[in-house]
Amino acid sequence: MGKGFFQVPVAVNEPVKGYAPGSPEREAVLKQYKAYFNGSVDVPLYIGSEEIRTGTTQNMTPPHDHQHVVGQYHLAEKKHAEQAIASCLEARKAWSQMPWEQRAAIFLRAAELLAGPYRAKINAATMIAQSKTIHQAEIDAACELIDFLRFNVEYMSQIYTEQPDSSEGIWNRVEYRPLEGFVYAITPFNFTAIAANLPASAAMMGNVVVWKPSDSQVFSAKVIMDVFKEAGVPDGVINLVCGDPVMITETVLASPDFSGLHFTGSTFVFKEIWKKIGKNIHNYKTYPRIVGETGGKDFIIAHPSANSKQVATGITRGAFEFQGQKCSAASRVYLPESIADEVLGYVREDVKSFKMGSPEDMSNFITAVIHEGSFDKLAKYIDQAKADADADIIVGGGYDKSKGYFIEPTVILTKDPKYTTMCTELFGPVVTVYVYKDKDWADTLKLVDGTSEYALTGAVFSTDRYAVTEATKALENCAGNFYVNDKPTGAVVGQQPFGGARASGTNDKAGSAQNLLRWVSPRLIKETFVSPEDYRYPFLGE
Ligand code: NAD
Numbered sequence: 001m002g003k004g005f006f007q008v009p010v011a012v013n014e015p016v017k018g019y020a021p022g023s024p025e026r027e028a029v030l031k032q033y034k035a036y037f038n039g040s041v042d043v044p045l046y047i048g049s050e051e052i053r054t055g056t057t058q059n060m061t062p063p064h065d066h067q068h069v070v071g072q073y074h075l076a077e078k079k080h081a082e083q084a085i086a087s088c089l090e091a092r093k094a095w096s097q098m099p100w101e102q103r104a105a106i107f108l109r110a111a112e113l114l115a116g117p118y119r120a121k122i123n124a125a126t127m128i129a130q131s132k133t134i135h136q137a138e139i140d141a142a143c144e145l146i147d148f149l150r151f152n153v154e155y156m157s158q159i160y161t162e163q164p165d166s167s168e169g170i171w172n173r174v175e176y177r178p179l180e181g182f183v184y185a186i187t188p189f190n191f192t193a194i195a196a197n198l199p200a201s202a203a204m205m206g207n208v209v210v211w212k213p214s215d216s217q218v219f220s221a222k223v224i225m226d227v228f229k230e231a232g233v234p235d236g237v238i239n240l241v242c243g244d245p246v247m248i249t250e251t252v253l254a255s256p257d258f259s260g261l262h263f264t265g266s267t268f269v270f271k272e273i274w275k276k277i278g279k280n281i282h283n284y285k286t287y288p289r290i291v292g293e294t295g296g297k298d299f300i301i302a303h304p305s306a307n308s309k310q311v312a313t314g315i316t317r318g319a320f321e322f323q324g325q326k327c328s329a330a331s332r333v334y335l336p337e338s339i340a341d342e343v344l345g346y347v348r349e350d351v352k353s354f355k356m357g358s359p360e361d362m363s364n365f366i367t368a369v370i371h372e373g374s375f376d377k378l379a380k381y382i383d384q385a386k387a388d389a390d391a392d393i394i395v396g397g398g399y400d401k402s403k404g405y406f407i408e409p410t411v412i413l414t415k416d417p418k419y420t421t422m423c424t425e426l427f428g429p430v431v432t433v434y435v436y437k438d439k440d441w442a443d444t445l446k447l448v449d450g451t452s453e454y455a456l457t458g459a460v461f462s463t464d465r466y467a468v469t470e471a472t473k474a475l476e477n478c479a480g481n482f483y484v485n486d487k488p489t490g491a492v493v494g495q496q497p498f499g500g501a502r503a504s505g506t507n508d509k510a511g512s513a514q515n516l517l518r519w520v521s522p523r524l525i526k527e528t529f530v531s532p533e534d535y536r537y538p539f540l541g542e
Contacts, residue, residue, distance in 0.1 A: 091236025181259030
């Protein structure tokens with residue numbers, strides 16, 4: 001359809017702004033924060049060209065100030081989920097035929113809008129909705145999202161370039177068709193970038209999408225929809241539906257046109273959805289693609305040769321930034337006896353220096369956890385550790401939900417390597433440490449491998465190359481993203497494609513061509529220039 005082999009702009013990572021006192025970006029984001037915080041946003045359902053206000057609403061409140069209402073969003077009924085599917089299928093007629101360079105231009109424009117006029121908005125919305133510090137908002141809602149959009153455009157063009165050979169007299173061509181039907185994107189609360197990328201990556205490849213965001217992220221999801229609209233994503237290509245996740249999901253999965261799930265969230269929910277897809281499999285027109293990135297119980301293991309200060313920094317940043325609510329956050333740590341006291345001394349010092357409070361006060365390193373359910377769960381595990389004989393809280397352990405859902409960054413020291421908080425994903429600012437005898441290094445690697453059902457991220461700290469080699473081999477299957485002498489968080493699009501295996505997901509690596517390939521169904525076209533006119537092959541000759 002095109003009239004040229006177009007080259008897309010070379011993707012580069014969006015530089016992270018510093019937000020130092022007196023900087024223009026700090027002033028802009030604080031101004032926007034105040035405007036949002038003191039205003040009231042009304043978020044409709046976005047279905048086709050319509051903004052639907054059902055009248056049944058849910059308040060939106062910042063986790064760090066849960067009695068303060070910043071707006072409300074409208075809840076869908078079953079008929080709205082059905083309407084979203086119909087709107088997808090209508091939009092598909094034109095969108096699936098849209099030349100790829102036009103789709104690329106729309107999403108590149110979205111990236112530029114986020115880098116410029118929408119930067120303060122998407123960051124301020126993420127600070128309010130998900131209680132991120134400005135740095136955490138900037139690396140997620142601005143930079144990672146911009147990177148997803150730019151790099152995915154580049155990967156899309158690489159995919160289209162991938163073509164088969166052709167022998168003499170014929171021409172083989174592959175078309176990377178969007179899936180026949182629609183894609184269902186279900187997104188988590190913890191990354192604005194993921195919330196936008198799950199619908200956008202499928203749409204970029206020519207698909208139409210029903211997008212159900214997390215209840216706790218709707219405030220920033222609204223800004224994403226504003227960006228998509230201004231960038232030129234046509235009506236009906238991405239339909240935003242909020243409300244009861246079970247009802248919406250069951251309605252969507254009942255459609256024969258359901259052709260793909262792009263999910264990020266917890267393991268249990270993903271497995272339940274997979275089961276439902278399996279039950280409905282006879283109803284679908286095509287086998288649905290199932291992509292899910294799920295939970296983690298991410299580890300740091302230090303070798304006796306490790307630098308104690310570096311290990312401590314890996315723990316404090318890896319476990320506590322964004323209150324440990326990253327799927328990649330370090331939550332179980334294995335320290336050798338010879339350096340454990342020194343490492344934990346540094347960690348204690350770091351944690352004691354953290355300030356906790358609202359993200360509006362930019363001197364705070366720690367803010368609130370996402371909602372009351374999460375707060376109560378974390379408080380329960382902290383109380384249990386206080387009571388259990390085989391666990392000690394060596395720093396933190398306090399919590400208070402009177403104004404916001406604040407949990408003190410907490411380090412639990414356990415004598416039991418299979419202690420409950422060494423195995424279970426808590427998704428909060430709680431890390432558990434087990435100290436092993438230096439001579440048990442090799443056995444401890446086995447312990448790391450066998451302790452958790454997850455396999456998302458993990459890190460080894462060592463200055464001994466033999467130990468690094470041994471750990472890399474022994475831990476081959478327990479992390480999809482494995483770090484050497486670095487914290488296990490902070491994957492950058494275009495540099496560290498992200499995803500894990502085992503109970504952590506299908507490992508389709510967000511921010512890579514591998515992920516985009518899940519949203520296309522290749523059609524091979526073979527053309528013969530001069531067709532044979534006799535069925536007889538030479539071997540049939542007399
Ligand atoms: P969650 O599973 O509670 O929710 C995720 C989404 O699923 C939300 O939109 C929610 O409304 C929806 N949902 C919940 N119950 C559902 C049901 N029964 N049927 C259909 N949909 C349902 O997860 P969360 O609290 O938003 O996010 C945290 C989880 O996400 C953690 O487990 C974390 O490890 C994981 N996560 C993983 C990655 C990754 O790349 N592996 C990235 C981010 C988050």
